[in-house]
Amino acid sequence: MNMETRRAKILIVDDTPANVTLLTDLLEINGYLTVQATSGHEALDQLRRATPDLVLLDVRMPEMSGYEVCTRIREQPDTALLPVIMITAFDPAQERIHGIEAGADDFLSQPINQQELLARVRSLLRVKTLHDAVKAHAGELAEWNKKLEIRLSQEAKLAEVARSLADITHEVKNLIMPVVTGTELLEAELKELFAKLPQHERENGQASQNMCKEITEMLNNASQRIQERVKEIGDCVKNLSTPPNFSSCQVTGVVESVLKTLRLVANEKRILLRTEGLGSLPPIRADERRLFNVFYNLLNNAIPEVPSGGSVTVKGSVEPDSKNIIFSVADTGRGMSSEVRESLFTNRVISRKHGGTGLGTRIVKDVVDAHGGWIKVESEEGKGTTFVFSLPFEQPRQDAINA
Ligand SMILES: Nc1ncnc2c1ncn2[C@@H]1O[C@H](COP(=O)(O)OP(=O)(O)OP(=O)(O)O)[C@@H](O)[C@H]1O
Ligand SMILES: [Mg+2]
Incomplete structure (x- = not known):
């Protein structure tokens, strides 16, 4: 009151x-x-x-x-x-x-003098009322400030969590692909194996066949569910990425582990995965996990576009008189329309893939940018696509990035 x-x-x-x-x-x-x-x-x-x-x-x-x-x-x-x-x-x-x-x-x-006393009392009480109001407002303002500060720090934390989630989600989505393909292959292989068995052994092995069928069905269902859920998360946290964590890194090792993960899928489609010139590259300062994502996304995008008998080649070379390594991921696939090509690396990426989020090329560009490089794409419909990007040997210090 x-x-x-x-x-x-x-x-x-x-x-x-x-x-x-x-x-x-x-x-x-x-x-x-x-x-x-x-x-x-x-x-x-x-x-x-x-x-x-x-x-x-x-x-x-x-x-x-x-x-x-x-x-x-x-x-x-x-x-x-x-x-x-x-x-x-x-x-x-x-x-x-x-x-x-x-x-x-x-x-x-x-x-x-009574009138004078009352006049002075009234006047000073008016001043007191104003002082009290100012004090109350200052208190309210301080309270709001405090609430705002808490909210801003909560929002910053939330944004960080969302960024990490975007990244992890896309990685999980990509890594579940070999599980799906592997299960399909396993299913086909087992079916063929059981079909080849002589009649009496086939009857004896009926229980194992049923169990194998049950297991592969379970794997199929579970991985399909994971894909769906992960896509939902991906849709929620689209457009976000985390800052990189730099250390000395051998690109050839990173590319080898990407090829290892995707080789089964490529072999199944009779697509050759090759590398050129990576072994002689010097180590660079990079975020190894992010680099894995870059190559994984580019190869994983290329494989479904390449017809049987085609290839995907990862090349690396040191640019003469420069501090950059130039990488390329070239495929002999269907290529892409100018509409899709121009939408790449932007917020309006067109995804032609079933279950695709359009996050892959965005993440690639974010990582290359964070490493101080550049990226471009050349593509011709019916002939193939080549992604070319640069990575400098030396990266900015982590504390400079986080500042
Ligand atoms: N090597 C390529 N050859 C032909 N088209 C490609 C190639 N790489 C990318 N694209 C096209 O660019 C689109 C966008 O690729 P991006 O990786 O951003 O998303 P996505 O692959 O569709 O979805 P996600 O990465 O979530 O699986 C793809 O849907 C595809 O149409
Ligand atoms: Mg992709």
Whole structure:
């Protein structure tokens, strides 16, 4: 409740009881609440207990003078801005100087003019109301600021989580592919194997055949579900990526592990996966896991586009007089339309793939950018596609990236 809706409370401090009674009557008749003190110590005590809105303070009091009380009022943070009117009896000019030094807001000389007293009380209470409002707003503002800070830090954390999730999701989606293909191959292989068995052995092995069928079905179902769920997550966190973690890295090793993961799928389609010139490349500072993603995405994109008998070739060479290694992933596939080609590396990627998110090439570009390289694509429908990108030997320091 503020002072506009409640009665203001005034502390009257005077060692002469007759003066206290006079001021109490005058203020209460005019609608104010009052509390009284007849010494400086009592006044300080009332300030704590009654929390008045204004103090009428007699200057001349034994033990503790009005000046001293006023100085103490100003020293306390809670009462530093509390309006104080000093009541002076002798040599008003001299007492005012002391009063101003002690922090008084206004002065009244005895004998007191009642109208003047009421006018000054009203005026100082108006100022107090404004002070109180400013204080309340400052408190609210500080509270909002605190809430905003907490929200911003929560949002930053959330964005970081979302970025990591985008990355992991795409990786899981890619890595589940060999499981799907492997299961299909296993199913076909087992079927052929059981079909080749002589009649009597086939009958004996019926239970194993059923069990194998059940297992491959279970693998198929589970991996299909994982693909669906992961695609849902991918859709939620699209367009986000995490900052890289640089260390010394041999690209040839990274490409070999990508080829190992995809070889089964490629062999099944009779597609040759080859490398050229990677063994002689110097080590570079790179995020190895991200680099795996780059090659994995490019090869994984190429394989479904290449007809049986075709190939995908990963090449690497050091650019003469430069600090870059130039890589290319070239396939002999169907190529892509200019519409698809122009949409690559942008927010409006066109995905022609069943279950595709269009995140793959975006991630590739993000990683290459984060390593300070560039990427381009050349593609001709019916002839094939080549992704070419550069990676500098030296990468920016991790702390510079995170700054
Ligand atoms: N080597 C390529 N040959 C022909 N088309 C390609 C090749 N690489 C990419 N594309 C085309 O670019 C599209 C976008 O590729 P991107 O990797 O961004 O997404 P996606 O492969 O469709 O989905 P995801 O990466 O989530 O599996 C592909 O759908 C495909 O049409
Ligand atoms: Mg892809």
